[in-house]
Amino acid sequence: MDIKSTLKMSLVSLKINKMRSILTSLGVIIGVSSVIIMLAVGEGASQKIAKDMESMGSNLLMIHSAAATSGGVRMGRGTKPTLTLKDAEAIEKECTGxxxxxxxxxxxxxxxxxxxxxxxxxxxxxxxxxxxxxxxxxxxxxxxxxxxxxxxxxxxxxxxxxxxxxxxxxxxxxxxxxxxxxxxxxxxxxxxxxxxxxxxxxxxxxxxxxxxxxxxxxxxxxxxxxxxxxxxTSDDVLNDVEQQINEILRRRHRIGTNGLDDFEVRNLAQMQETIKSSARTMSILLGAIASVSLMVGGIGIMNIMLVSVTERTKEIGIRMAIGATTFDIRMQFLIESLLLSLFGGLIGIIIGILGALLIKALTGTSIYITCFSILISIGFSAFIGITFGFYPAWRASLLNPIEALRYE
Amino acid sequence: MERKIIEVKNAIKIYKSGDEEFRALNYVSLTVYEGEFVAIMGASGSGKSTFMNMLGCLDKPNSGSYFLDGVDVLHKDQNELAKIRSKKMGFVFQGFNLISRTSAIDNVCLPMIYSGIDEPLRIKKAKEALRIVGLSGRENHMPNQISGGQQQRVAIARAIVNDPPLILADEPTGNLDTKTSIEVMNFFVSLNEKMGKTIVLVTHEPDIAEFCKRVVTFKDGNIISDTIKKKR
Structure with missing residues (x-):
């Protein structure tokens, strides 16, 4: 049996139960659209953070003097006047990179x-x-x-x-x-x-x-x-420069090997990385939540496919009697569930994109729809169609043709 | 030598339900030659349905041998049997067994999809088969839009469309009134006589058996009579 005929046959039987097919896809539609929206919002947030970070300047190191102690009371960072213009000149002269x-x-x-x-x-x-x-x-x-x-x-x-x-x-x-x-x-x-x-x-x-x-x-x-x-000069030398600054300042401030630094070097790139990674964690979390609804959608497909196999037992028997192999039957049901989930996936992508744009229009939240999130949605819905369609298809193919023919 | 379409020897089929064993076929042997029109008669529980399922490669006997058109079908796997079913035989059932909400022509096309015939040829052959059974112009009717007799004729078109040597009919007139039954039976006769199809038909009505050339009667899992009324 060629794939085109199977595809056509599956399409026909999906069309016969239009309402049911749409309702079955609904789970995947909701799942995929929420994945798209969540990823768009998450990605938008991390892009905004990245942009904000850039406005501070990139590849930066900030050197503060340490806190002063006055009569046992410690003051804030930068209150101990240890950094001088001469230190700055020394760093500029001696540091490479x-x-x-x-x-x-x-x-x-x-x-x-x-x-x-x-x-x-x-x-x-x-x-x-x-x-x-x-x-x-x-x-x-x-x-x-x-x-x-x-x-x-x-x-x-x-x-x-x-x-x-x-x-x-x-x-x-x-x-x-x-x-x-x-x-x-x-x-x-x-x-x-x-x-x-x-x-x-x-x-x-x-x-x-x-x-x-x-x-x-x-x-x-x-x-x-x-x-x-x-x-x-670049991201790569940042740690090396930090090391050099430490050496220069400790030497200039005459701090012994065991002495505590009277200054503090902060690496802005590290801060950026921390904030970016927390944004990334956030979008992974949102994506995970959305995947759960995709999963539920997949189970919905399996449920309906099982009902469909039972309901069409006689049809399966007829097909077997007139020459369908177990493989043909399996393919037909597998393709039906694949079509359901891909259809759901496509509609879900459209709704997801519209939803994300709507959120942007209503709340002004920055969103960013990535090609990646669309690809992952299509991949995921195909995966769900095959995974959750496999068991019903397998059950259909194992039916005994005599009993299936007698089924009313 | 004449071509043996069906050659069954010493078939035994035992059904188990709980502790009880029931012997549905008891050393049954039957040979059907090309061009025969055989009626299989018997009361319910006589083993005729079991025998029919075996002939249709839907069921296997516990022992014995069955050659279909010279092929030992008892030693084939499910997929090979499916291929044999689509090439060597056509089924006609009591309940018509058309696929619902699927047009007449799509129903007739189905066996050709499974035997791998391309779409243009498929449609041409399906139209031709529907013309033979006198249903030209009803290709796109759904099964629930046509009468029982017409549905059975669609089923016959579906059975002959792959041009198999053997047609198996399981009480094909059981759901039809007398007048339609006679029409359908006349149709089987012409299939047998004009197209040379070998037909094995299960029925419990003597009137229907009258149309056939040979009558085989089952009782309690045995063949109790085998009468050839008309020469092939």
């Missing part, structure tokens, strides 16, 4: 321009900071070397600050005040939007770090910084 080093100090300051004022975090840093954190300058320019060395009063501002102080006017070359100190704006940053924690990345001002220390922040420990950011 480093693309840029940027010492930073941060403080909240009041900004004024004309009759407008605004409070925001002011970061004292250098020119490397822009590309270390993946910023782009929309108008104007980055700091010049001389400006950094001479502690010039120049600033690069974020989009939010520009809007609050200047409205629609281009702020480049305007002069505003940080505290009481007048600063000339040399650059406007391209907006980044919110970061992963919901903070507005564009609400920021960068000034040369020497300027910040000498003229704005009024540090108790001149020459120290809150944090040093290091951008490695």
């Amino acid at each position: 480093v693309l840029g080093v940027s010492p930073t100090s941060k403080e909240t300051q009041q900004l004024t321009y004309g009759n407008q004022n605004w409070s925001t975090s002011v970061t004292g840093t250098n020119g490397a900071y822009i590309y270390i954190r993946d910023w782009e300058i929309l108008y104007g320019r980055n700091f010049y070397k001389e400006e950094l060395k001479n502690s010039s009063k120049v600033a690069i501002i974020g989009n939010t600050v520009a809007n609050e102080l200047f409205g629609d006017v281009n702020p480049v070359n305007k002069t505003f005040r940080i505290g009481n100190v007048p600063f000339k704006i040399i650059g406007l940053l391209k907006p980044k939007g919110q970061n992963g924690m919901g903070q507005d990345e564009d609400d920021t001002v960068f000034i040369p770090i020497l300027t910040a220390q000498k003229k704005v922040f009024g540090s108790d420990f001149p020459g120290t910084v809150n944090m040093i950011m290091v951008k490695a």
Whole structure:
């Protein structure tokens, strides 16, 4: 018997029981569409996390000074002023595989321009900071070397600050005040939007770090910084660079072999990996839940196929009497269940995609439908059709033709 | 030498139900030559149905031998038997046994699907078979849309479509009224005489047996009479 005729025959008997076929497929339809939706939502979430992570900059290492202890009371991270500008210079000079080093100090300051004022975090840093954190300058320019060395009063501002102080006017070359100190704006940053924690990345001002220390922040420990950011040339050398930084800083801070670090190096890539893997776990979990409904759909198919075999016992007997082999009978029922599950799978994919788009439209959740989830759904429904169709088909093929013919 | 279509020797069939054993066939031997039209008669429980199932390769005797058109069918497996059924014999049943909700022509096509005939030829042969039984123009009728006599003629078309040498009919007129019965029987006669088919027909009605050339009577698992009324 050729496959085309079997296919045709199975299609005919499915068409005879239209309603039943549709209801049987419903289990698979629901299963497949929920797999598609769940995977789309899960994938959308991890893509969003990845995007948020990228906005922080990639291949980053962050060096903080350790916590200070004052009269037995431990202060927070970065409170012990052990990191210096000289450390940053040493790292830049001695480390291999480093693309840029940027010492930073941060403080909240009041900004004024004309009759407008605004409070925001002011970061004292250098020119490397822009590309270390993946910023782009929309108008104007980055700091010049001389400006950094001479502690010039120049600033690069974020989009939010520009809007609050200047409205629609281009702020480049305007002069505003940080505290009481007048600063000339040399650059406007391209907006980044919110970061992963919901903070507005564009609400920021960068000034040369020497300027910040000498003229704005009024540090108790001149020459120290809150944090040093290091951008490695690639993902692969990140751990090696971290190792080098540890060696350099321990040497420079004269920490013996058994001494505790007075600084802490944090690897942003590791954090990203952790968050990504938890997102991945989430989508696997969602997928697993959805697979359960696929499983239930498969059992539904098996149930109906068993009913169908019993109901069509006589038909099976007739087919056997006029020359059907056990293989022919098995194939017919197997193909029927395969068709049911594939039909369910296809409808499920359509409903799943529509459902995911609907969720996006209604809630604004980011979704991402992967080719993988569609392929896995088709594969899974075919698998279910064959697995759960096999037992009924096998039972049908084992019927005794005489008894089957006598069955009423 | 004449072609032996059926050659059964010393067939014994024992059914067990619980502790009781029942001998449905007791050393039955029968030879049917090509072109014969045999009626098998007997009361219910006489063993005629068991014998018929054996002839149709649906059941095997506990001992004895059965050659169908020279082939030892007792030593074939299920799949080989299925092939033999589709090539060597056509079945006509009492209850018509058409597949419901399937058109007349699709029912007639079925044996050819299993014997591996291509679709265009299949449809051509099915139409021809339906024309022979006088049902041209009803190819697409469903079994429940035509009368009992017509259904039985579809079943006959299905039995002859693969052009088998042997036709087995199990009480083909049992569900039909007298007038239709006579029509169907005349049809079997013409199949036998004009197309040269060998026919073995089970019936318990003497009137029906009248149409046949040879009457074999069963009782308690034995053949008690074998009368040839008309020469082949």
